[in-house]
Amino acid sequence: DDSGRGRGPQGASPRHPFAVLEMSLSSGLSLLSDDEYDPLTTTTYGFGQTIRAAIRAGAREIIAGIGGSATNDGGTGMLQALGYRFLDKEGRPLRCGDDEYMDGSALALIGSIDDSMVDPAVRKTRITVACDVTNPLLGQDGATYIYGPQKGADDIKLIQLEAGMKNFATVTERYLGFATSFLCDNQSFIGYDFSDFPGAGAAGGTGFALRSYLHGDLQPGWKVAADISNAEEAIAESHLVIAGEGRLDSQTLSGKLVDGMSRLAKRHNKPFWVYCGENLLNGEELKAARIDKVFTISSVAKNLNDSISRAKEYLEKISYQSATFLPQIQSNWQTH
Incomplete structure (x- = not known):
């Protein structure tokens, strides 16, 4: 779960290439007691584990509901579980030991991203994201300032989390540019920025990570449900x-x-x-x-x-x- 306690994967069947995953069941506020609320230390790693389990079970299309999260890690824990490695500004791995997960406190330390260990099946999986909010990643209407307080962040933590999220957005923009262009020998190269994409701020920035790294299609939850149910x-x-x-x-x-x-x-x-x-x-x-x-x-x-x-x-x-x-x-x- 969002504090690193084990929970079994759910949502996938090896006989069906389709899975529905609910983020709140692995990284949700409902899993924590009030005194455990802390978006600096909660992580989306468990949600990433459920995505990985679904893909390994044969799912090639995933619908991910991302409401009710307890996290503000920009989805980095989720990406970590899927094989992405986060390096500091000196090129050293972050949170790479056993039971060490990316969380909100690590966002400001990220200097670069290594995707060499990501399973190719992850990139081939179609992910539709059921998302009921349209908040951007950053700013007064973004993930941190709108939803951080209800997850346990005080004014000091909000400032720290927002600074970390800005850093992660900058590193992501550079990463996406490097990953899609051969003109990337300049450290000031500008890539693609999804921080203003509607829904990027959902689930403490998990919407941003799903869109930027996994090409997730963010749609209103009602539309996803309506499409499935005709x-x-x-x-x-x-x-x-x-x-x-x-x-x-x-x-x-x-x-x-x-x-x-x-x-x-x-x-x-x-x-x-x-x-x-x-x-x-x-x-x-x-x-x-x-x-x-x-x-x-x-x-x-x-x-x-x-x-x-x-x-x-x-x-x-x-x-x-x-x-x-x-x-x-x-x-x-x-x-x-």
Whole structure:
């Protein structure tokens, strides 16, 4: 896991060339106690191990969900597990001993990258990345400053992590230039920079590493799920589209599941309802989000604790209440 404790690989079958991997199961916040939160020391090495296990099991296409991470190592731990070696500015290997993993504290030490030990199968594997955020790698809207605090970083650690991430981005740009050009005898050569790529800042910079080193295709999670499940075909044949959300707020409108499903419902002229714990959007925002009706647990619960402890009961209650609007749906369907 993200603190170096062993966990078994998951997601691949030797009989099928397709694997689905979830980063939170190997490098997630949910695996740690509150006092273990520290993005300077957590690592994505375990996530890299699951990718390696999937490839060795025969997967040639991987869908990687990268939400809920506890890390801010730029994906270097993941790359380390896949055979990439990180060298310091003197050319000496970093974190190369047993139980020594790349993490946020090592980013500022990276001087160059050696990929001679990477299995060719890694580069031949198609990786689709399910990613619900569009943050860049660096800056006030980047991986460190937006998500670092919830992973345990204080102001001093944020400064240290951001400086390290900038260094890793610079080394990566140079590495990508060297790897793709024969005009690379100059140390100031400028290569390719994916630090501003939408989603590069996801999972503490793991989105950046997946895009830069593994040619990962970063897509909204809802779109990945919709493609796998043929959701658009089902929506086209339906009379009503329903989605669930914990809380409807401004983040809901930023490419998450509800936003994606509302787009598909609108495309096929289907009514779209949302059941949620709480709604913080006003009428105009709901209209802009293409949401026709919202049913909230908070409208029937006494308080937050009550809504959580009795969620199933209250969901059934608001579902029953919402059924009174079904004749309207039926009437509109028959009219059209």
